[in-house]
Amino acid sequence: MEKIQLLQECASAKNIVISGHSRPDGDCIGSCMALYMYLKKALPHANIQLCLEKPSEIYKCIKCFDEIDSTFTVEGDIDVFIALDCEKTRLGAAEALFVNAKKRINIDHHISNARGCGDVNYIMPNISSTSELVYDLMDKQYMDVEIAKAIYIGIVHDTGVFVFSNTSPQTLRIAAELIEYGFDFPAIIDQTFYEKTYTQNQLLGRALLESILFMHGKCIVSVIDKKTLDFYNAQPKDLDGIVNQLRVIKGVECAIFMYQTGNLEYKVSLRSCKYVDVSKVAAYFGGGGHERAAGCSLNGTFHDVINNISGQIILQIKEYEEKQA
Numbered sequence: 001m002e003k004i005q006l007l008q009e010c011a012s013a014k015n016i017v018i019s020g021h022s023r024p025d026g027d028c029i030g031s032c033m034a035l036y037m038y039l040k041k042a043l044p045h046a047n048i049q050l051c052l053e054k055p056s057e058i059y060k061c062i063k064c065f066d067e068i069d070s071t072f073t074v075e076g077d078i079d080v081f082i083a084l085d086c087e088k089t090r091l092g093a094a095e096a097l098f099v100n101a102k103k104r105i106n107i108d109h110h111i112s113n114a115r116g117c118g119d120v121n122y123i124m125p126n127i128s129s130t131s132e133l134v135y136d137l138m139d140k141q142y143m144d145v146e147i148a149k150a151i152y153i154g155i156v157h158d159t160g161v162f163v164f165s166n167t168s169p170q171t172l173r174i175a176a177e178l179i180e181y182g183f184d185f186p187a188i189i190d191q192t193f194y195e196k197t198y199t200q201n202q203l204l205g206r207a208l209l210e211s212i213l214f215m216h217g218k219c220i221v222s223v224i225d226k227k228t229l230d231f232y233n234a235q236p237k238d239l240d241g242i243v244n245q246l247r248v249i250k251g252v253e254c255a256i257f258m259y260q261t262g263n264l265e266y267k268v269s270l271r272s273c274k275y276v277d278v279s280k281v282a283a284y285f286g287g288g289g290h291e292r293a294a295g296c297s298l299n300g301t302f303h304d305v306i307n308n309i310s311g312q313i314i315l316q317i318k319e320y321e322e323k324q325a
Helices: 006-010 026-042 057-061 092-100 130-137 145-159 169-179 185-194 198-209 226-231 242-247 278-284 302-324
Strands: 015-020 047-051 080-084 103-108 120-123 212-214 219-224 254-262 265-272 293-299
Touching: 006 103, 015 026, 015 092, 026 047, 026 057, 026 080, 026 130, 026 145, 047 092, 057 145, 057 185, 080 092, 103 130, 130 145, 130 169, 145 169, 145 185, 198 219, 198 242, 219 242, 219 302, 226 254, 242 254, 242 265, 254 302, 265 278, 265 302, 278 293, 278 302, 293 302
Parallel strands: 015 047, 015 080, 080 103, 103 120, 219 254
Antiparallel strands: 212 219, 254 265, 265 293
16 A cells, blocks of 8 residues: 555645544554654644543553543544544444544554545555554654654564564564663553553463463463453453463463453453464454454353354354365
8 A cells, every 4th residue: 555645635624623542552552652652743733632542550651651642532623633543433432533534544453443534544454553654754854752652663563572463574673663762661661561450360361371372372362251340440451461461371272261241241352372363353354453363242142152152253264274294
């Protein structure tokens, strides 16, 4: 897809809104925050507003974190709406703002959003993160240490600290350029990626203890029900990282983690190691994501959801094993 000229697209805009998907993760927050700070510097005449669901407090190390508007209240017409790291149906409360904007720009790296949903699109599924895409679109004369830090956080989270298969040589070159700005990158990785609260570790322990291996150890599943979430007074953000820990168990190709969001309603996260394309599994059920990381929402009992999800995974495992035979 042809590279867009972001500043030109926004040059005459008086009101610009930036947003990303509901339950924003590190890449969503990093890319949104970096672009927000960048446009404020590059387009001082414009009113720039960042609308996001309230992120985790671990990202308070990013400058302008307190300027995030989680009310989604925008006064006047929106000249340009920039949707990052998702297509419009994942914008949550910001979707209506996106639809009514005069110009819509969509920047994303999810293969499930290959065509984009904007009037102007920059969709690159083979790139590590939306943060990497945002960096690529920036005029480097406006870069500074705070913008670099936000982008670095986004890349770190979507590459699993540079170990996921979406990490390319270019990703590492960009990371090297970013840390040259002089922020404390080891501390950022610890604070935003590795450190967990006591409650988060308790939930992780429950998830691991109650997990189930199947398909001769190639798949693993774990679920947290609403009763358990209420017992720990936990929020969905407290479950971040559980599916990744399930994935790294020896012999596991595909990990499934789900938590209950309502009566017979579950949010499902999928991860794979080598050959199962979980984006195809998620897309089959109306979700999306990447080849090795995806998610969806499903209705039914726990056993219904597992049977449906695992049925699609097993098809891919059998196909792979037949090719290897």
